[in-house]
Amino acid sequence: MDRIRIRGGAPLTGSIPISGAKNAALPLMIASLLTEETLELGNVPRLADISSLLRIMSNFGVDHMIAGRRPGQTIETGQTIRLTARSVIDTCAPYELVSTMRASFWVIAPLLARFGHAKVSMPGGCAIGTRPVDLLIMALAKLGAAIEIDGGYVVATAAKGLKGAEIDFPKVTVGGTHVALMAATLAEGTTVIRNAAREPEVVDLAECLIKMGAKIQGAGTSEIVIEGVSRLGGATHEVLPDRIETGTYAMAVAMTGGDIVLENTRSELLQFALDVLGQAGADVTPTLGGIRVRRNGNGIQPVDVTTDPFPGFPTDLQAQFMALMTRAGGTSRIRETIFENRFMHVQELARLGAKIRLDGDSAYVEGVPTLKGAPVMATDLRASVSLVIGGLVAEGETTINRVYHLDRGFEALETKLARCGAEIERLRG
Numbered sequence: 001m002d003r004i005r006i007r008g009g010a011p012l013t014g015s016i017p018i019s020g021a022k023n024a025a026l027p028l029m030i031a032s033l034l035t036e037e038t039l040e041l042g043n044v045p046r047l048a049d050i051s052s053l054l055r056i057m058s059n060f061g062v063d064h065m066i067a068g069r070r071p072g073q074t075i076e077t078g079q080t081i082r083l084t085a086r087s088v089i090d091t092c093a094p095y096e097l098v099s100t101m102r103a104s105f106w107v108i109a110p111l112l113a114r115f116g117h118a119k120v121s122m123p124g125g126c127a128i129g130t131r132p133v134d135l136l137i138m139a140l141a142k143l144g145a146a147i148e149i150d151g152g153y154v155v156a157t158a159a160k161g162l163k164g165a166e167i168d169f170p171k172v173t174v175g176g177t178h179v180a181l182m183a184a185t186l187a188e189g190t191t192v193i194r195n196a197a198r199e200p201e202v203v204d205l206a207e208c209l210i211k212m213g214a215k216i217q218g219a220g221t222s223e224i225v226i227e228g229v230s231r232l233g234g235a236t237h238e239v240l241p242d243r244i245e246t247g248t249y250a251m252a253v254a255m256t257g258g259d260i261v262l263e264n265t266r267s268e269l270l271q272f273a274l275d276v277l278g279q280a281g282a283d284v285t286p287t288l289g290g291i292r293v294r295r296n297g298n299g300i301q302p303v304d305v306t307t308d309p310f311p312g313f314p315t316d317l318q319a320q321f322m323a324l325m326t327r328a329g330g331t332s333r334i335r336e337t338i339f340e341n342r343f344m345h346v347q348e349l350a351r352l353g354a355k356i357r358l359d360g361d362s363a364y365v366e367g368v369p370t371l372k373g374a375p376v377m378a379t380d381l382r383a384s385v386s387l388v389i390g391g392l393v394a395e396g397e398t399t400i401n402r403v404y405h406l407d408r409g410f411e412a413l414e415t416k417l418a419r420c421g422a423e424i425e426r427l428r429g
């Protein structure tokens with residue numbers, strides 16, 4: 001299994017190209033199942049999760065073509081994928097393929113909406129809590145699907161097609177909103193989704209669906225109204241920049257010092273997190289097509305944060321922010337309100353010398369003057385990258401094991417960081 005070795009201490013200087021968002025690319029690829037025409041997606045990141053989803057789509061009979069590096073690119077990031085779901089030969093997504101990745105469950109929505117049936121294994125994904133799919137099932141049931149759970153599979157049928165409905169989510173769910181949105185585009189009549197997720201990835205999906213001919217209003221607000229249409233067509237769409245990758249590198253430079261321009265990204269995608277970073281001692285300024293981040297000269301300040309659905313502080317940046325706070329000049333409280341078990345990085349950060357106390361949904365992080373390199377183990381995607389951030393300033397050598405978690409969500413991580421001066425390399429095998 002590959003490992004990442006980091007020798008800490010080097011500031012980050014230069015520029016980092018931000019990739020397309022994994023969490024937008026996945027539902028966009030899934031949306032191709034809604035039409036027999038071709039959906040062309042640009043700026044798709046090269047990630048293990050994308051390859052896993054392509055395997056699932058191929059299993060359904062979806063054709064895909066991948067175009068390579070774009071002119072002018074200095075490192076291999078981004079790709080264009082053309083997906084054509086003309087002849088879908090199977091509407092079952094098996095356990096072996098779905099169990100590694102949460103988002104793959106969402107195929108249930110377009111399969112059901114277009115073909116009237118779908119059988120999809122209960123999902124996997126990062127081990128950060130129980131992560132039920134009850135609300136996704138509730139949404140499909142509201143749209144008229146009959147749902148059965150059979151041998152670990154969700155079997156959904158709607159022989160006469162889906163019917164528009166009012167869907168009130170009792171809590172904000174990104175996956176639930178994606179599923180309801182995709183299913184409702186081909187349902188007969190009007191669907192209203194209330195307490196919808198407002199994440200930029202939901203807006204990106206809605207914008208692509210609109211290009212495909214869907215009638216959607218209100219994406220990005222907590223009420224989305226969809227007027228069903230009888231068919232959708234092909235479209236061309238660019239995946240939006242990855243706000244979590246953006247925030248991760250912003251936190252890395254706040255940790256190491258230096259001066260970085262994050263290219264091809266937008267501050268409004270993560271304004272809350274950037275404001276918090278400003279309070280923590282980073283100078284964050286929008287540039288033409290990107291964001292410049294450097295330390296403001298006052299060291300790292302402790303800041304309390306609570307994770308919340310968009311536009312709040314993202315749970316997917318919680319671990320990275322905790323890594324930063326381990327070096328703050330005081331104690332911070334970090335509250336996790338989205339997932340009940342998303343503190344797996346705490347014990348690994350402790351191996352580097354971090355002082356963190358857990359109490360219910362909160363972590364109290366007492367900043368220490370130095371971290372020391374150690375072998376650590378990645379436990380999930382964002383936890384893994386928090387260890388990279390710790391390793392970048394830890395004295396001596398940090399080796400991160402189980403790098404396959406990182407490969408799920410960070411494109412060319414070690415290349416991007418090494419180009420900015422970090423001493424980081426992948427050890428293969």
Ligand SMILES: CC(=O)N[C@H]1[C@@H](OP(=O)(O)OP(=O)(O)OC[C@H]2O[C@@H](n3ccc(=O)[nH]c3=O)[C@H](O)[C@@H]2O)O[C@H](CO)[C@@H](O)[C@@H]1O
Pocket residue numbers: 023024026102103129130131132133134135136137171172173174175176315316338339340
């Ligand atoms: C591929 C992708 O985009 N993953 C993101 C997505 O995950 P995902 O879509 O799985 O997360 P949700 O927004 O659905 O989950 C939010 C909360 O709702 C709960 N819930 C969800 C569905 C359900 O049927 N029942 C239920 O109780 C979850 O357990 C969690 O406590 O949004 C999360 C929250 O921003 C991010 O951390 C993940 O990176």
Ligand SMILES: C=C(OP(=O)(O)O)C(=O)O
Pocket residue numbers: 023101102103124125126127128316381382409
């Ligand atoms: C939790 C994440 O992914 P998934 O929902 O696929 O587990 C994530 O992207 O941080």
